[in-house]
Amino acid sequence: MKTLLLNKEQVGSLICMREVIGTVEEAYKAFNSNQVIQPDYIGIDLPSPRGDIDFKLGYYKANEVISMKASSGGFINNPTTYGVPSGMGTILLFDARTCALICVMDGSLITGLRTGAAGAVSVKVLARKDAKKITSIGTGNQARMQIRAISEVMKIEEIHAWDSTRETLAKFKADIESEFGIPVIMANSKKDAVEQADILITTTRGKGPLVEAAWVKPGTHIVAIGTDTQGKQELDPELFRNAKIVNDSIEQCIEKGETWHPLVKNIIAKSDIHAEIGEILLGKKAGRENDEEITIFDSTGMAIQDNTTSNRIYRNAIEHDIGSIFEFLKG
Missing domain, CATH: 3.30.1780.10 (ornithine cyclodeaminase, domain 1)
Structure with a gap:
């Protein structure tokens, strides 16, 4: 053998x-x-x-x-x-x-490659067609992977980035501008960064909400990557109240993904989850339907x-x- x-x-x-x-x-x-x-x-x-x-x-x-x-x-x-x-x-x-x-x-x-690619697949079906600006909350390896993948499916004109460590943020700016030639604006606050986003990427190991619902403008697509086990959290659960929610696996996301948080607070019910992304790719469910809706892709990663x-x-x-x-x- x-x-x-x-x-x-x-x-x-x-x-x-x-x-x-x-x-x-x-x-x-x-x-x-x-x-x-x-x-x-x-x-x-x-x-x-x-x-x-x-x-x-x-x-x-x-x-x-x-x-x-x-x-x-x-x-x-x-x-x-x-x-x-x-x-x-x-x-x-x-x-x-x-x-x-x-x-x-x-x-x-x-893991890094396929997680980055997952974000790009979600952008193809859930982001606005005129999306140009990306905000990255978190600037580690997975943030880089998301940029690498998303740049394959759309033209990124500008990146706004925030990290809790200024030195790490500066390194991200230097690396991304060198590799892709895309200007990176180092945000002074999470709020400043999020308010600029057409596409918002969260890739931290956060243990509490980093992004407040009031900061997110209509039409934003959110790629929620960091929460893959209970105890992690990046988004204000209120964001889910009026958003189009798409999971990679509903059963995983309601147990250990970002979707768990609004569910346990009774902000949404399981029936409020719009689709699994495979259903959209197969044409069984709609993707983005207008330029005003906020879309959330909760990705916990699958075998x-x-x-x-x-x-x-x-x-x-x-x-x-x-x-x-x-x-x-x-x-």
Whole structure:
């Protein structure tokens, strides 16, 4: 039995953001076409100063691949004590016909890529067609990924950014302007940044509302990325009262996403959630219907996104003869 091994550099060379946007669209459509078996993901919180690790498992009937991704984060002592990153990822791919392990690949890039692509897919169907200005609350790696992906589907004329640390904000400005040539305005406050947004991206690890409802102008599309476990929060729950709410997975978002907060406060009911994004992509539900509505895409991340993206990387590796082969079983 032959298994392919792909390291981080090889994974990065085998796929581009435009391809990832395609694999994420495929994932969302598959999820809403009864093509996916995706159990709830599980996680383990380890004692401080260690962090957490979670496991996402998914099966896609169309490609006959089972994927399992392990992702860790928050291990703050790793770089100095052990010489490894504070967060790591690994993906295993199994041939669903036999359950043979066909690929082991580094997963540290894939989560960032497919999460960035998720924001871009939501922009395609939920942002105003004349949207030009993006606001980013948070300026870490995922904020960069969102800009990288969204720039593939629209022309960004201006970025307003806020971060709690001025030095981090200045580094984001320098990096984005160097890579994309898009002017970045360093906001003095969250309010100043949010009020400028045609598209608002939130990518923090916030534990309370960072964006107030009164700051968001009509017609804004919000890409809510940071809240993927209970305890995290970025948006004022009042924002949901009159918004068009779209989830990646309703069941995940009402349990551990941004949507949980207005639900538990009785600001909205589950029936007020407009759609899962796959339903919009399949034409089962409408996307944006006018230039005045506020749209919210709550993305908690799904195993099927890892499945379609990692399978594309695996297929590209086979096609270009990249990676190392090893055998668990001889003969």
